[in-house]
Amino acid sequence: MLLAVVETRKIFGGTTHLERVFFYLLALVVLVVFFVGLGLRVKKYMAGRPLDAGRFRRARVPLEKPGVSAPIPLTQTGVDIAANRTVSRRNHAVGGAHLLLFWGFLGLLAATIIVGLDYDVYGNLTRIFGGKELSFFKGWFYLAYNAVFDTAGLAAIVGAVLLAVRRIRDSKSSVELDYTRAQKPKSGYSRAAMTAGDHLFIFGLIFILATGILLQGLRIDAAGFPSFERWTWLGYLVAAGFGALGLHGSTAVTAHFWLWWVHILTALAFVAYLPFSKALHMISAPANLMVRDPGNTRRLPPPPPGHAGYLDFSDFTSKELLGFDACTKCGRCHSVCPARTGGAPLSPRDLILDLRQYADRKRGIPMVLDWEERPDQSGPKNLEGRLAGEVIEPATLWSCTTCMACVEICPVGIEHVPTIVSLRRSLVDAGEMDPTLQAALENIATQGNSFGKSSRMRARWTKGLEAPIPDARKEEVEYLWFLGDFASFDERLQEISRMLARVLTSNGISFGILYEDERNAGNDVRRAGEEGLFEMLVEKNMEAFSKASFQKIFTTDPHSFNTLRNEYPAYGLDKPVMHYSELLASLISQGRVSLSGLGKKVTYHDPCYLGRYNRVFDAPRSVITSAGCDLVEMPRNRTNSFCCGAGGGRIWMDDSVLEERPSHNRIREAAELDVGYFVVACPKDYAMFSDAVKSTGNEGRMKVVDIVELFAEASGELALAGSAPEEAPES
Amino acid sequence: MKIVVAMRQIADLVEELEVDASGADIDREFVKFVSNEWDEAALEEALCLKEAHGGEVVVVGVDDVDFDQTLFGALAKGADRAVKLSCGFEGWMPTAVRAEILARWLKDEAFDLVLTGVQAADDLDGQLAGVLGARLGLPHAAVVVGLEPDGEGFKVTQELGGGVTLTSHATGPLVLGIQAARQAPRYVPISRIRQAMSAGGIEEVEVEAPPARAPRVTRLFAPEAKGRAEMLGDKPSEVAARILELIRAKGVGVS
Amino acid sequence: MAENDVVVIAERVVGGHPDVTFELLGKAKEIASALGGEVHCLVVGDSEGHECLGASDHLHLVEGEHLWPYNPHAWESAVSALLSELKPRLVLASTGTVGIDLCGALAAQSGAMLASYVVDLSLEGSSLVAVAQLYGGKLMAECDLGEGPAFVTAIPGSFAGLAARVDGVADPIAHGHEGAEVRMRHVALTEPEKTGVDITSEEVLVSVGRGIGGQSNIELAQELAEVLGAGLSASRPVIDQGWLPKAHQVGKSGKKVKPKVYLALGISGAPEHLEGMRQAELIIACNTDATAPIFEVAHYGTTADLFDLVPEILDLIGG
């Protein structure tokens, strides 16, 4: 074989000039459709409020943590995208398959671009200007190209097939893949087109990938297996398969011709379809990840100028609109949402899909498939109706506990919570709310606490303490203790507050309280959508802070902790804010206390606002383990902790409509662990779970205790308040 | 239709009320004052009427601690005017005095309805609607739970106790003591109150506090504090008899 | 002598004369005898069924078509006319709708003193001294009504006076009344419907908690509520179990109630529950657990079993 072989192949699969013209015209049309579609979407985003509208008041937060209170650096986002980290989270199988498809597809995209550059650009340029059509698609480059991109093709198709198999196999059993709405429109609805869109997307991809590989095989087969094509290893294998089936010569040539057209036409169709379908996420998802800022949930953006809350399309930020388009209906938020789990008419996924449909309809952007149908003009089809109240039902908006589980898990970086709160603000502005929420807000507005007690009763719980607690307004202290309403006013929790006071006093911590000047910190008020009241509370508390002298703040309540730590700095708070679990843990780590082993078998519940929101995971655990307890982790722990159902103002609303209260769900989860104690680090949790333990019939088997109770008992000074359940397994 | 709503402040019952040095009044220095809850119902009813039938809602009251708050709240909720009658009166104002001040102001106003709360927690010398009605020589009714314009006048529904309600037709103007509005008083977001505050808009009118006859309080005192429940034992028959006695002593209808 | 007489306004608007009228008559007799005067009872509108008002020395019947059913404007004019004839020292009514409608206005017209929310009344020297319950029952005010004419509206149940239910009235005195100036006319009188549940407007509530045990026992509580003329309310678990509809729930996530009597059966008294009923005037708790927190807020308590107690009460009322 001394004949000079040029390692290359013919690019264009057609034969006649007419076919060539047809191909180019079609490609042109497809590109126009693609870019017009994309353009429509970009214009939609631009019609939103500017991107940085949500980054208002970015004041420095003491102890900023990237990805928590500070924006995620772009380099990290780049790595997240490249490694599909957000997709793999808590689901490595799907993540792995997606990663194969992702990189395989990118590879094939690169391959297509290279061929296009060679054939359409380099080739044409050289023909027109040099008189002779040249190509670099040959020789070693050709061999390497094939070797690399065949691998990519295989990766893509394996990934796609795995994803398709999972989609079909789990379509009945998986909550994530179940498109049933959480909020059921009266008129009924159909999401059949959405399922069809999913199937078209994944099976279309598989079809295009498969025909591409088959084409390679047919070409190599038709060309009589040139040996250099061994580099095109996948094509060569397929060709060998064809050969074995007896497909040779002109039959292979004809088959190649027709398959080429089929492949090209479906591929072009796919490109045109992309901006109007689920495939859009290939562009919108990475774009959205780049602008995501989970700090937006921890530190809510203010309302749009001139509006109390979101009223219409133009109130959405560009970022929100982009986010709506990025949703892949992966259903992860849907599956973790405590509201949805409890049977409330809210699913973060449905909310995003409804808002996307609403925005698209408003802008007249069509969606092919991937679209919900209803017989009437309700919900997202109600373009003239009120955004909060008609497009999205009030009950949907009020169901959110602001637990942030959705934001945490969304693989494309959508921030549901700020959007929900922005919509709630409109409801509050219209005075539309649960009567019990209204009463709580009125109490907070007049008395400064949700209990409707006189603010002068705030420090009543300190009665009965041997050592009075210093008044931080009158004497200098190191720590200012911010209790929050529950720890101050709830009878069950006052005992725990006293216990914490005793523990701190006996360990020589210098701390004080604000007495009657402390007001509800406003975290939940703000999340319920009452921005004006929140601001008023901030003013009152800041005024109280300014009267006091202290170096640091610690809170009992994780909700207060969140707002003081993340939101108050914008209003001038410049002191570090800690949670009491951190304070107790530091006592232990500094060796200031010695704890004796309690030998209790316990589990621990991560409060949303302590864990997910502020990433305090280890401090409470170190208190528990240092107290010699055997900590059995909840199946859903740390960032995956499941909300007790009290957040975002839900504690003031009626939850009897729920099929299962989140707190009951959580206690049932703990009951499986065979532990005697359910340890909490949040006053609201104490109230919620004490009730849930009773209601689920676990009284006597499991007891809710606060970490400070463990600490106090283990430090030997104080006995555990109340008696332990008698049958509690002590291991 | 022009509706005047007479509102007032009252010591917040959430607070622990203390008796001042005179022994005959609460210690007003330290107690918080809030809007009378029944007056809020009256305001709500007025606003609902206005929304349903058009008209004007004017809120008026004698100035008191934090009364501006109440007036701004009313404006934020949708009242058209808010009027504060200042007379420099301090302390416990008898209903008769309040009625006289309001009557003098009202004589220059044309109105179809005066709505006020059915009662206030300290109106020792009578509830405002009746006293004001008599002073103005107008028909009046208390414990009103329903109100609807009807031809030339109004249909007024009163609660007579035991769930019996009475509906009468009355030609206005009328003075009514509202027990409950057709809906719970609306929530007004703080931002709206702040807007109302920055817009100002409270009309202040100087008035004179007239003298009036009212009972002279000689002693104000807390009823005997109750501690833990008094246990009635556990013998069902004896306990049952005691319970019935206790209920009957409250003067509520036991058949 | 008229200026030592005491007038009681009978506040009957439907059915028989209410208990409070007899309580007032009892008090009226006491004050009148101290003053050396007589007791007049005014019955407006319907003149039937007044034999039980025998405790009064004089029974006045004011008749007129426009006076029945109750008409605030007409009654005011009729009573006003009669009082200007009788010129009594003291007029007694209750803090019910009729008393509130009439007394404030009549006192203002005649320039008499008025004390409302009165729970005790006595004659000291020649002055009338009243004790009124103010600030939602948080404070009591002792006040001097002076030596002139006075009106007193009393909180029902304050004067133990059922003994004044005496049959046999000496010749009632009939009066007429012209309704020409009356600007109110009757439209409708509605008896309570038993459909809409409004536990906040009940004077007495029988409230059940998880201790009731099950749906089937709700009937027992329902029966008790009926014979007591009370509403039926519940703690959250009872609602959650579906034993009673949501409208019956008392507490943080239910309704806040302030009845005169709250009878808690099998309720432990969790803070969320107490938040909704603490302000009841009289709380009676039945709970087998003597350490249940409900006893911290209850005025009276019993550790009897509710299933023993309730039938006993039913027996007592039935028998």
Ligand SMILES: Cc1cc2nc3c(=O)[nH]c(=O)nc-3n(C[C@H](O)[C@H](O)[C@H](O)COP(=O)(O)OP(=O)(O)OC[C@H]3O[C@@H](n4cnc5c(N)ncnc54)[C@H](O)[C@@H]3O)c2cc1C
């Ligand atoms: C956010 C939130 C909101 C809530 N809102 C409300 C609310 O609005 N209203 C509300 O009620 N709860 C509410 N709860 C629930 C509250 O925490 C308690 O769980 C609930 O009030 C307990 O109801 P209970 O007293 O009926 O039941 P339990 O606490 O179980 O008490 C039953 C009692 O019955 C007694 N008992 C049993 N058998 C008998 C018998 N035969 N005779 C006499 N006594 C007997 C027992 O000794 C026991 O004390 C709320 C909880 C949370 C966390």
Ligand code: SF4
């Ligand atoms: S924040 Fe929590 S409750 Fe709200 S939508 Fe997200 S997951 Fe659901």
Ligand code: SF4
């Ligand atoms: S919002 Fe995010 S998590 Fe929820 S379905 Fe869409 S992509 Fe998935």
